[in-house]
Amino acid sequence: MAKKIVFWTLVAFALIQFFPIDRTNKPVDSAVNFVEARKSPEKIRTLLKNACYDCHSNETVYPKYAFIAPVSWSVQSHVNDGREHLNFSTWQTYNKDLKENMLTKSIQTIQNKTMPMPGYIVYHKEANLSEAERALLIQYFEEMLKSKTY
Numbered sequence: 746m747a748k749k750i751v752f753w754t755l756v757a758f759a760l761i762q763f764f765p766i767d768r769t770n771k772p773v774d775s776a777v778n779f780v781e782a783r784k785s786p787e788k789i790r791t792l793l794k795n796a797c798y799d800c801h802s803n804e805t806v807y808p809k810y811a812f813i814a815p816v817s818w819s820v821q822s823h824v825n826d827g828r829e830h831l832n833f834s835t836w837q838t839y840n841k842d843l844k845e846n847m848l849t850k851s852i853q854t855i856q857n858k859t860m861p862m863p864g865y866i867v868y869h870k871e872a873n874l875s876e877a878e879r880a881l882l883i884q885y886f887e888e889m890l891k892s893k894t895y
């Protein structure tokens with residue numbers, strides 16, 4: 746009985762690997778991509794790419810574990826969901842209200858540590874932002890809000 750359960754579990758595991766997942770990244774237009782359009786300083790660029798761009802841009806870099814079902818389903822759902830809420834690759838296509846809203850929310854989520862997602866940080870050391878790095882990003886977003894250049 747136990748052997749049968751193990752056998753069929755393995756068969757099921759093997760079969761789900763064949764469910765197709767769309768991991769294609771849409772091409773990025775540098776004219777509307779946040780870090781390029783804003784000419785963000787190198788440090789900010791690196792922080793955003795390391796900590797946010799995997800889920801909030803069309804430049805997602807998939808880790809190895811993202812290719813194994815059912816983990817891959819969860820990863821893809823986070824990426825799709827993340828892009829839907831906020832996509833830095835299409836930043837300049839947002840209207841003023843949406844930009845303001847996203848900057849405000851970004852500050853909040855970085856402050857209260859809901860972003861980058863806690864589960865993601867475990868596997869991405871470079872996204873585990875220090876207090877100083879969080880402060881730097883927050884300051885950058887706050888300056889944008891204050892000067893109304895968004």
Ligand code: HEC
Pocket residue numbers: 793796797798799800801822823824826827830831847850851852854855860861862865872
């Ligand atoms: C592992 C994927 C992942 C990473 C990395 C990530 N996010 Fe998110 N983000 C999501 C998902 C999924 C949502 C939507 C669901 C939710 O709000 O939890 C979201 C929601 C948000 C929202 C809320 C948008 C809204 O409409 O309320 C903001 C703002 C945000 N993220 C900013 C950031 C910033 C800034 C970073 C980097 C410091 C970041 N995120 C890193 C996955 C991610």
